Amino acid sequence: MELEWEGPVRQLDGEIANIRRVNPDDDRIKSLEEDREARLRDLYQELSPWQTVQVARHRDRPYLLDYIKWMFTDFVEVHGDRRFGDDRAILGGPALLDGTPLMVIGHQKGRDTASNLMHNFGMPNPEGYRKAIRLFRHAEKLGLPVLTLVDTPGANPSLPAEERGQAQAIAESIAVMLSLRVPTICVVTGEGGSGGALAIAVADRLAMLQYSILTVASPEAAASILWRDASQAPEAAAVMRITGPELVELGIVDSLIPEPPGGAHRDHAGAARLLREHVLAMLEELRGEDVEDLIRKRHDKYRNIGRP
Amino acid sequence: MGRKGLGWYHGESRAASAALSQKGVGRNMRDILRRSHREDERDAGAGGDLWVRCSKCKELLYRPEHEQNLWVCSKCKHHFRVAAPDRIHITADPGSFEERDADLPPMDPLHFRSGVRTYREKLEQSAAATGSPEAFLYGLARIDDSPCVLGVIEIEFIGGSMGAIVGEKVTRAIETSIATNLPLILFSSSGGARMQEGVVSLMQMAKTLARLDDLGAASVPFVSVMTDPCYGGVTASFAMLGDVNIGEPGAFIGFAGPRVIEQTTRERLPPGAAQSEFLLSHGMLDLVVPRPEMRTMLARLLRIYAARSTAAYGSGEAFLESRSAPPEKVAVGA
Ligand SMILES: [Zn+2]
Secondary structure, three states: OOOHHHHHHHHHHHHHHHHHHHOOOOOHHHHHHHHHHHHHHHHHHOOOHHHHHHHHOOOOOOOHHHHHHHHOOEEOOEOOOOOOOOOOOEEEEEEEEOOEEEEEEEEOOOOOHHHHHHHHHHOOOHHHHHHHHHHHHHHHHHOOOEEEEEEEOOOOOOHHHHHOOHHHHHHHHHHHHHOOOOOEEEEEEEEEEHHHHHOOOOOOEEEEEOOOEEEOOOHHHHHHHHHOOHHHHHHHHHHOOOEHHHHHHOOOOOEEEOOOOOOHHHOHHHHHHHHHHHHHHHHHHHOOOOHHHHHHHHHHHHHOOOOO | OOOOOOHHHHOOOOHHHHHHHHOOOHHHHHHHHOOOOHHHHHHHOOOOOOEEEOOOOOOEEEHHHHHHOOOEOOOOOOEOOOOHHHHHHHHOOOOOOEEEOOOOOOOOOOOOEEOOEEHHHHHHHHHHHHOOOOOEEEEEEEEOOEEEEEEEEOOOOHHHOEOHHHHHHHHHHHHHHHHHOOOEEEEEEEOOEOHHHHHHHHOHHHHHHHHHHHHHHOOOOEEEEEEEEEOHHHHOOOHHHOOEEEEOOOOEEOOOOHHHHHHHHOOOOOOOOOEHHHHHHOOOOOEEOOHHHHHHHHHHHHHHHHHHHHOOOOOOHHHHHHHHOOHHHHHOOO
16 A cells, blocks of 8 residues: 555665665665655655545554554453344454553454455444453453453444444443443544444543544544535645644544554554553553543543533 | 223333323413424425424424324324423323423623624524523423423533533532432433533533432432434533433434544444434443333333332331441341
């Protein structure tokens, strides 16, 4: 998946490859590589909101199972909502992070046709949210902190999803998270799309990866609602304040987690290492907090968003 | 509409409107009407002041009679959309509604500009068109003498979308219910989120639910009535979590609207799909109540719930005390 505006970097990649093919020890390679790194850093220092959307949706971006692979020493995926089925767009289970047991729950996207069909492009059905609710309760029973990783275009819009109560499932998941008697941390790792994202994002600490987005509707949907023209999505992305720095400024997101140079899609291990450090730091902040205080602060935090 | 008569029990279709007329509400209602019902006016065409065309069966309806029928088509029973002040008038006892936070001004948290127009200008325009400063109004009311907190979303105000102030007023309605121990009745009709308020709008789902949780802890009942159309952030937050969920007949209710579903799945929805009756059969609603019977149904629920504080068990004080009793005490009898 090529990003149009990464053209200058790709050009240098091509030059380096050509030289290397002739002589792997050519002196010019080192300086060209330095030049490439500098260009990449410059490009990613000032991404527009729309470019951020493109990076957040990048097919090579690490997904839940990639982070799990790199971050945890142990993880057991558990299955099913105990009511209807096992959603493959929301996965989760207990895990060990640096010796600390926690419950990890998140959206999972696919990279090719087969895996996208399996994970439904990261768009959960009600069973996904009900599985999340079950895992929240599981964590609560055992006193495990909860970590959610958010990366979804939104909840699945389909008639079967409506039949099984998509709206009710999302509402209940939010309500359960709001009063969960264990510390909760949410990190938006890619696309935080509307209610389908919020359903597992109501937490004591809400963080975003540097090039992720959190939005009330996809820029395409917002543009078609606002201007009846989905092609104006870049403009919608620019005015809706969906990037991490803008949301920290608005006081909705608590912190930003840096990504490796040129974005998480270039270095899964590096992205996971940075995420792991920040999650450990947030866990440390929440350690020892009285549970009643925690819930009161969580309620107050959301009660006060958009308060005149 | 007396408690002792059979009227409230059978809920005959004209009982509510007839009772309202007897109490002399009809005239007030028509005054308020003059500035609403754009759907009717569109359908009526030019010079159609006295006549309204049903958008479903195309029947021409005589407006004074149509109002008496609470804007339900006399031929096909299609439920027209109702402006929020009218909803209050056909639901609450005459003169009983005391609006709260009526003057809470709108907010523009993102300083949003869309093309040449600012969001502020759009808000002013919507306020002028609906006579309301935002898309929600609430207050204390009585329904057949039973007190409650009553709130209504105004669908004609930017599609009844939930921005900061709608979320704030819904939250305050919930807080009023907690403070007064009065049941909460909310009529919801909404296209979903307020795009111009971005993530602030999204977060209103969590804001309202944080307080709804406290309403549950305070053992105060919540009746959620969903009317056409009701989608997105409103259904995926407080509206679907009523102790009792009610739909009006034929109302489209769900997470995603039919158009979004059809665009995504590229399939036509079968007739009736995603409407009230469909949701009732799938267990998402408790009741589908025709508009002329709504007041009767709400009154009945309120009477039942009003008795809870005097009951020796259930969610009354005796029960709350027993809940806080130490477990050893409970185990003694075992
Ligand atoms: Zn009709």
